[in-house]
Amino acid sequence: MMMVLPKGLPTLQQFNTGIWTCPDNIFCSEHTEDSFISCTTNPALRRPKTDHIPILSTLELERYPHAHSESNRNFRNTDWIEFNSLLLPRLKSLGPPSPIVTQAEFQEAARNLTKVLQETIEEIVPLSKPSPHSKRWW
Template identity: 35%
Template sequence: MTLEPGVPMLQALSTGNYTRVDNIFCSSNLVDHVVRCETVPERRQPKTDHMPIITWVALEAKRVVKEDRPNWRKAEWKELREELEKELKKLGELKEYETEEEFWNGRQKWQRVIEKIVNNEKLVSRTKMTPYQRRWWNKTLDRLRKKCRKLGKKSYRKRFEVENPIHEAYRVARQRYALEIKKAKAEKWAEWLRQVDEAGLWDIASLVEKGPMD
């Protein structure tokens, strides 16, 4: 068991009582590598009762290099089409491939043209990838999250003082944070719907069928 006995990991939404519903275990091969395991009450998400549990494990892992990707929303489409047309003309007249070798040679030439256009930062700017990227996120949510975490930490420290006003302040802050998240998602969805084209209708249908997500 990696989480120390007696550490609460859940606060009931109805009563506000703290409890421990599960134990945190790991395999015998891994247990010697566990440096630390604890809950982080201030990072509990809105409308959830479980507290995040963070485990530090001393293991070496290869660092993944995240490459920038094309930012198609800011692409210079007029210039891109003109440049693409110019490069494709250099390949000569279109013709039907008669052998497998001709097909693969032709494919390779087309691939080089496309890569040349996509990698031209004057036509297609780059954007950095992040595992925490949410298109609906905004500065207001960032501020409210910091406030919730700060109040959450204070509330947890005073968890044995049931009448302490910090608990109500934390509850109100979490409630507002949850409402602002819902509002931000709805606004981003409406913004996307306003600018979607015919091809995008298939994306909408796919998203609706999959159900709620971030």
């Protein structure tokens, strides 16, 4: 840990005696120290009836581009009659139902069913607009 606030810089004036002391510390990790442009106090910003002086830290941070939120499918606005009419022929193209005996047959059947469902969802289910009130990933 590195001390960023200069040593001996007073940050508190005791009410009773008026003595200035340095009880406050600002620490950062070694890789963050290079980001600090300045770290100092500003007595002019001190509020009435307070003993501590504001500590102002200025950091140089990289700007990251805005994250693009992924669009989700809006299943509420789906035309389910159209969805079913498109899904049914695709399911029939997989062949008639038959007993699944081996694990390989099960995996193949699951893969085929998932593929047919995903294709139908991509064609029929509309995309929703991201809500401006949703929480961001950060």
